[in-house]
Amino acid sequence: MGLWRGFALGLCLIVGTVDTAVAEVVRVVIDRRTVFLEGRVFGTAGAYELLEGRVFFAFDPDEPANGRIADIHLAPVGEDGRVELWTGFTVLQPLDPQQRRGVAWVDLGEGGLGATAALIQGGAPDGTVFTDPAELGDPLLLRQGVTWIQLGWEAAFTDRPGRLTLALPTALEADGSPVxxxxxxxxxxxxxxxxxxxxxxxxxxxxxxxxxxxxxxxxxxxxxxxxxxxxxxxxxxxxxxxxxxxxxxxxxxxxxxxxxxxxxxxxxxxxxDPRIVGLGLAVVRDVMSYARYDLDSAFPTGSGIAFGAGAGGRFLRQFLYEGFNVDEGGRPVFDAVWVHGAGAGRGQFNARFAQPGRVPSRGTDHGHPVDLFPFTTSLQFDPVSGRSLGLLPGVDEVGRPRTFATHRGHDFWARGAALTHTSVDGLRDVVPEGPDRAYHLASTLAGSSAMGVPGPDPRWTLRALAVAMLDWVDGDTPPPPSRVPTIGEGTLVPSGGVAYPAAESIPSAPTPHLVSRVDHGNRFDTDRVIDREPPELGPAFPTGVPQVDGLGNELGGVRGLEIRVPVATYLPWAVVEDGSPFRDGDPAVVPLPLTDAEAGLRGDTRPSLQYLYGSEAAFLARVRAAAAALVAEGFLLEEDREAAIAQARERWLAVVGGG
Structure with a gap:
């Protein structure tokens, strides 16, 4: 790392416009370069600088590395026969090149915004941290010395103000007529x-x-x-x-x-007039390639991690499947890729008339090309289609990154997450190992609780995993082994086999989202063109959901403080006021009864807080022991231990009252 920092010192430029040596990136324009937060110091990384600008590209439609981009040969081209476009970006990097870790953190969130600040740092859920410092949260990533990159990548938000823009071209037939x-x-x-x-x-x-x-x-x-x-x-x-x-x-x-x-x-x-949305895949590839390999890069780095949440996570699964982790020069792009909250999905990120925002739910968007085989990183055979496929190439091949997949409890019920670590027939486990890790954040929700008490906070686990990912990439230190519910241990079961405790306050579980095989016509697999709408639906892939303990909280994953020392049952699936079986709603948190007498009156078979702990002091003693165990297991940072314990006490007070 020290050698890289010394090398980077010679590359640091104060630039307005940079012509590049990476063929696809033709120009980088720095519209603004400022000292971030007036020189605030972030640990040993020191002060940061903020770069805001645009990257201009010229893609060769005949380049084999671009051959999988749907409709690229229908894109308007310049005099040199290349497809021209640009994207906006923001970069935070240590002001002193000697303090740079040499690792890029490419942040792909929803709607032209990043995801890291909200999910890992506890910042604003809908902000871009580089234009409003108040949305930054606790700056864990900056203290790690990373080069933090955000860029426009998502076709759905090209016209929205306040977002990082990706200016995509529109496809035209060879004679200039509309597609x-x-x-x-x-x-x-x-x-x-x-x-x-x-x-x-x-x-x-x-x-x-x-x-x-x-x-x-x-x-x-x-x-x-x-x-x-x-x-x-x-x-x-x-x-x-x-x-x-x-x-x-x-x-x-x-x-x-x-x-x-x-x-x-x-x-x-x-x-x-479809936009050529698949160019977004090449944009992400080539921004990272520019940062990594261009000797005149405005934000040089030696290695890279891509972090994507929700749509960003599904985009990264598509990115890997389409082979974009190798650049036009045959060089690896990202050393590691982290997909959060995507379940088994990829998405409409490379198709004619793609709708990237479409995600199948219980009520809408059924049959859109999102949850498509293959689901696992390793090769699997689908007997229905007769195809053997995996998301990633072999472990020793160029462009084969290390991967994290983190699943919320919600993702097993609503996004088919079990398909990412089980066989196609649903009968055996395919738990990621070697260069891959998967972690189930037990009983975590997707949204606010419908019942007033906050749900489990996955931030503590995600922060620990972020540091583990960085250490894996630049220190080769293995992260904790995968921790997901499994068929073999009985912690992954059909939805009808989940043994929720009897309690009037616990609603009946819904039917989980079923991932069906879909047929959009003969041209979809080869040309990404949909000829059949609505599609023909085939048999569903068998999938499971996590089994629960006697309190109704999920087993088999990373069980945080809220689950190890519980004050409630956390239901990751949506509760709907009108009881509709196919409408999405809010997840539920059902507090445990305070006393044995209250449990008896309500017919609640769950143990009471009185029975489990007896007092706040006893509860906090259990919390401290659980926090120590999580630190030892690698799922809680030592620096976060006291804050997590304080949050557990607030949760106790929210249920029992007092303050």
Whole structure:
């Protein structure tokens, strides 16, 4: 690390515009370069500087490394025959090159924003930490001396102000005419007369071809798997935008008599002008390659880690599957990739008329090309399709990174996470090992609790894993072994086999999200073109969910303080007020009864806080012992121990009262 720091000192440039030696990155423009937070010192890394700017690219459509980008040969090109685009970026790096660790942390969150500040540092959940320092949280990553990179990568947010922009080109036929194809949208209506909008910030807008044509089909149904009833074409119409960027273009639907609450409306329409969203994969590849291999890089680094959460995590699974962890020069890009909260999904990050924001849930977005085989990093055989595939190449091949996958409890119920560490038939375990790790953050939720008491805080585990990942990359120190529920230990079971305790306050568990095989037509696997909407559904992949202990909390994963010394049952699946079996809702936290008498009155078979602990002092003694164990296991940082214990006490007080 010291040798790299000395080398970096010679590379540090004060730049406005830099022409680069990496073929795809033709220019880097630094629009602003400032000392971050007026020179605040972050541990031994010292002060940081903030770079804000744009990276300009020119991609060769005939370059084999770009060959998997859908429709790249339909992109407009410059005089040199290359596809031109740019993306915005922000970089934080230690001001003194001698203090730089030499590891880039590329942060891919939702909607043109990063994920690290909120998930690992306890910062703002919807902010970009580089433009508003108050959103930074506890700056663990900065104290580690990393070069922290954010960039525009997601096609859905190219037009939204305040986000890092990725300026993607639109595909055109060889004669200059528009590219056309099918697009499917659906809406689960919450209230009568709710609008049906075609323009949504979570996906690119795809204009309608000839609104008056009878080829567009609107259907309605009562449940996701119910038969679709076609609404006659004379009973609905497109609504045109009166002003703004889409003036005169259909942007919504008007249904005669209005829409009905609780029903699912689905539109399949003929669209035009798809953006070439797969270029986002090459953008991430080449920004990291530029940082790593260009001797004139404005933010040089010796190695790199990609961290993606939610859509960013699914993007990284697609990135690996498509082979983008090798650059055009045949060199490795990221040393390690960390996918958080993605479950088994990849996504629409490289397809014609892609909708990256579409994620199948219990009620909507069924059949979109998101949860697609293969699911595991290792090779597996699917007897239905007859294909043998894995997300990653062999362990010894160029571009084979080390990987982390972290799953919330929610991801087993809503995102098919068990598919990432079980066989295709669901009968045996395929637990990641060697260069791969998987961790189940037991009973963690996806959102706020529906019942007032906060859910488990995964931040403590994620912080420990972040440090472990950095030490694995630049120190070759192995992280803790994978910790996930398994079939062999009986901690991963069919949803009907989960033994929740009897308590009136614990609602019935829903049916988990089923991942079905889908057929979008013959061209999807080869050209990423969807010819069949809605798709033909095949048999579902068998999947499991975590078994629970006597209190109803999940087994088989990393059990944090909230689970080892519990004051509640944490239900990671969504609770819905109206009882709808296919509507998403909020996860639930069900406090334990305070006394044995209260448990008896409520018919609650869970032990009371009185029985488990007797007093706050006894509770805190158990918490301290559990915290020591987590530190020893590598799932809690020593520097976080007292803060985690204090948070556990706050949780106790939230249930029993007092302060």
């Amino acid at each position: 056309m194809g099918w697009v499917r949208l659906d809406w689960l209506v919450d209230e009568d007369d709710a609008p049906l909008s075609l323009a949504d910030p979570s996906r690119p807008f795809n204009p309608v071809v000839v609104p008056e044509a009878p080829v567009h089909i609107l259907t309605v149904r009562d449940e996701p798997d119910a038969a679709r009833d076609t609404i006659p074409v004379d009973e609905w119409s497109f609504v045109l935008a009166e002003d703004g960027p889409y003036a005169g273009t259909p942007v919504a639907l008007d249904v005669d008599g209005g829409t009905e609450a609780g029903r699912i409306y689905e539109l399949v329409y003929r669209a035009r």
